[in-house]
Amino acid sequence: MHSGITGLVDMVYNNSSATVLILDNSTTGMTGHQDNPTTGKTLKGNKAPVLNLVELCKAIGVKNVCVVDPFEQEDVEKVLYEQTQADCLSVIIASRPCELLDKKRPRVAYIVDPMSCIQCELCLEMGCPAISKVNGEIVINDNLCADCGLCLELCRVNAIKKRRIFYYENSKYINCGGWWTRDALD
Ligand code: SF4
Ligand code: SF4
Numbered sequence: 335m336h337s338g339i340t341g342l343v344d345m346v347y348n349n350s351s352a353t354v355l356i357l358d359n360s361t362t363g364m365t366g367h368q369d370n371p372t373t374g375k376t377l378k379g380n381k382a383p384v385l386n387l388v389e390l391c392k393a394i395g396v397k398n399v400c401v402v403d404p405f406e407q408e409d410v411e412k413v414l415y416e417q418t419q420a421d422c423l424s425v426i427i428a429s430r431p432c433e434l435l436d437k438k439r440p441r442v443a444y445i446v447d448p449m450s451c452i453q454c455e456l457c458l459e460m461g462c463p464a465i466s467k468v469n470g471e472i473v474i475n476d477n478l479c480a481d482c483g484l485c486l487e488l489c490r491v492n493a494i495k496k497r498r499i500f501y502y503e504n505s506k507y508i509n510c511g512g513w514w515t516r517d518a519l520d
Contacts, residue, residue: 339390345423346395353417353424356387357404360431367435391425398424405430405484433480438502441481446472450493457485457494 342354362368369375371385391399398417402410410428417424448471457465457472464478465485474485474494486494501508 339394342391342396342425343394350423351421353414353426356391356425356427358387358427358429361435363432367432387427391427396423396425398422399427400424401427401429403430404428405482405487407487433482440502441479441500442483442496443476443481443498443500444474444479444486445495445497446474447493447495448472450491452491452493454490456488456490460484460488 338354338356344350345352345354358372360373362370369377369379371382372387374382374384376382388399388401398420400413400417402413404410413426417426451472453472455467455472458467462479462485464475464480466473466475472493486496
């Protein structure tokens with residue numbers, strides 16, 4: 335909802351052929367989780383009518399509007415391919431709430447098994463800030479990981495393992511034992 339609607343109106347009006355992606359994460363991630371017209375709450379937390387992105391796109395004249403779950407990777411790939419091949423204007427709405435919205439859900443920490451990792455760097459290409467390469471090894475920073483689980487699905491050789499589970503208690507996360515430790519992998 336950051337003034338993208340103006341450009342979309344112009345694209346419809348000028349009969350453009352393009353595919354526009356709307357990343358709907360049920361919040362305003364860029365500036366700190368403020369509510370916006372798609373969340374159903376005002377900035378003061380009061381109830382407000384929810385803006386329906388599909389209906390909005392259709393109302394301004396976009397004929398092809400698709401909604402995908404960004405975690406359903408095969409579906410996303412298929413829809414992206416179809417819509418970018420079509421000679422018309424389309425909108426794809428990738429809809430899934432931000433993983434950080436529910437601060438109290440138990441979280442899992444992950445580790446990369448260096449013996450299984452084939453260094454394909456597919457996980458690095460995702461752009462997750464928690465994943466990096468340090469001294470030639472892929473590592474996951476617990477403090478930056480939001481426990482979305484996407485890297486786990488992406489790694490074709492299952493080199494990424496669940497390590498520990500954390501529960502939220504008294505306003506902080508408590509480490510409740512581990513399934514994997516770095517020592518166990520070494
Ligand atoms: S996707 Fe898996 S195998 Fe490839 S670099 Fe990442 S952890 Fe290693
Ligand atoms: S679980 Fe999600 S946030 Fe955590 S390292 Fe993997 S992709 Fe990044």
